[in-house]
Amino acid sequence: MKALTWRGINSLEVETIDDPAILNGHDVIVKVELTVTCGSDLHLLGGYIPTMRAGDVLGHEFVGEVVEVGSSVSKHQIGDRVVVCSFIACGNCWFCKHELYSLCDNGNNNDAIPETLWGYAPGGCFGYSHAMGGWTGSHAEYIRVPYADVGAFKVPDGVSSQRALFASDSAPTGWMGADLGGVQPGDVVAVWGAGAVGQMAARAAVLLGAERVVVIDRYQYRLDQVQTHIEADTLDYTRTSVLAELKEMTGGRGPDVCIEAVGMEAHSTGPDYLYDQVKQQLRLQTDRPTAVREAIMACRKGGSVFVLGVFGGLVDKFPLGAVMNNGLTLRSAQQHGQRYVPMLLERMAADELKTEHLATHIMPLDEGPKGYDIFKNKKDNCVRTVFRP
CATH class of the missing domain: 3.40.50.720 (NAD(P)-binding Rossmann-like Domain)
Structure with missing residues (x-):
């Protein structure tokens, strides 16, 4: 599949990488419909987060369609349109039980790096360096979503994907x-x-x-x-x-x-x-x-x-x-999105919370490096660049 990868400081490339696969019964595979840049991604691009590796796939805000479901998933089925919280949480550890989802004990497999930097390890985040778990990001055609019953949420029929996209991270x-x-x-x-x-x-x-x-x-x-x-x-x-x-x-x-x-x-x-x-x-x-x-x-x-x-x-x-x-x-805190996403989708459905105006530039994933240049340098009144893989 195609993906937008980090190649070094201020260097991005669209390349072909392996398709994701179900690795755990709680996983789903999502075909990405929309994925959006974020200001925090610019810290990665500029080299301010030192735990990036060449070939890492960027992106942590996305909406898409479930195309494969793990054997232990109970809330989702093939064909569901879902928005996925950017932070990965198991739903069962002490922190998740206290709705501190971005601090999940099981969402980050690289404990040693953040414990050295910050004393403790927060949860994991899609596409956000190896300090945050080294998870493959959403600027790709497909993505594996772990703990899908906890972090993926079905989008109401009356809410457009462009609006729901921002329930992944910015709104929560x-x-x-x-x-x-x-x-x-x-x-x-x-x-x-x-x-x-x-x-x-x-x-x-x-x-x-x-x-x-x-x-x-x-x-x-x-x-x-x-x-x-x-x-x-x-x-x-x-x-x-x-x-x-x-x-x-x-x-x-x-x-x-x-x-x-x-x-x-x-x-x-x-x-x-x-x-x-x-x-x-x-x-x-x-x-x-x-x-x-x-x-x-x-x-x-x-x-x-x-x-x-x-x-x-x-x-x-x-x-x-x-x-x-x-x-x-x-x-x-990093966002405890699982606490807020269902309520935010309800507010989006009721037109209390509108986000489409944030997506000022929409383009194919093939134009990913250009999209980040426009976003980073505030060209053409860009607020956020959105990619369609």
């Missing part, structure tokens, strides 16, 4: 940020990043009853999407002081919940950006935490900061004093 990730960030009716919520995950976090905050939601970014086309499709306010951080604006909006108190949806390659207009970029390139730190710092400094006393952006290791100049002295609650 964003919803988790608002949910575990503690958004309550009447809150003011600030979201850093107007990409797909940031937009989904903002929409979740709106649906959870926030009185005001503000999304911060520098790309006007993404801010336009927020205003049109998410029904939230926007700030362009290149044109104003975000901290001053947020204080003014809240009568000097600050947002109740701040959600960071940018990650390890954050940009800013201040001198801290150059500082962070130099230290990252010299490997004196692994990540640029500009947006995290600002979210912490913006949050009201006693408020909540949730970090959705992907980070791989160590950061510098972290404002721990602000966290402690202002009584902040700081949380983060």
Whole structure:
């Protein structure tokens, strides 16, 4: 089958690899209909996640048709249209029983790598380096889905595949940020990043009853999407002081919940950006935490900061004093998607959650390297590139 593979830093190639096969009774094989790029994939492309190997297949957000079913699968049959959670979870370990699915003890077969990096091993993720299990990704014609009764969900007939696609990762990730960030009716919520995950976090905050939601970014086309499709306010951080604006909006108190949806390659207009970029390139730190710092400094006393952006290791100049002295609650996680996907599909069916606008560029998998170039470099107002294998 054809697949889009990582060949080295900023190098991708469409090549022929072996078709997947059922290896366990709980597996299904899915024929991929749509698979989408993600901002976290750019960390892999740029070499910021060091556990990639030439030939690894990228991609972790996808929707498709079940074409083969393992003997122990009970919830799926051939012909089902399914969306699959990007994180792989067994459903039976202690963490899965507590709905901490991305921390599954059985979803990652490469424990030694993440235990060395982070102390413990999170669960596995499709197409996201050998630190996350070395699983084959979804930028391919077919994919093996382990623990299919836990991680694959039948798409309702009234929901298009293009809408359901974002229930694989972007929508549950964003919803988790608002949910575990503690958004309550009447809150003011600030979201850093107007990409797909940031937009989904903002929409979740709106649906959870926030009185005001503000999304911060520098790309006007993404801010336009927020205003049109998410029904939230926007700030362009290149044109104003975000901290001053947020204080003014809240009568000097600050947002109740701040959600960071940018990650390890954050940009800013201040001198801290150059500082962070130099230290990252010299490997004196692994990540640029500009947006995290600002979210912490913006949050009201006693408020909540949730970090959705992907980070791989160590950061510098972290404002721990602000966290402690202002009584902040700081949380983060890879997405516990199995907790949210059924509810999100219901909201999609009810037209409460619309995601089609995120798929700004749709193209064949053969154009995968071009699609990533458009996505990475924000060409042609690209929010997400979607591939049709």
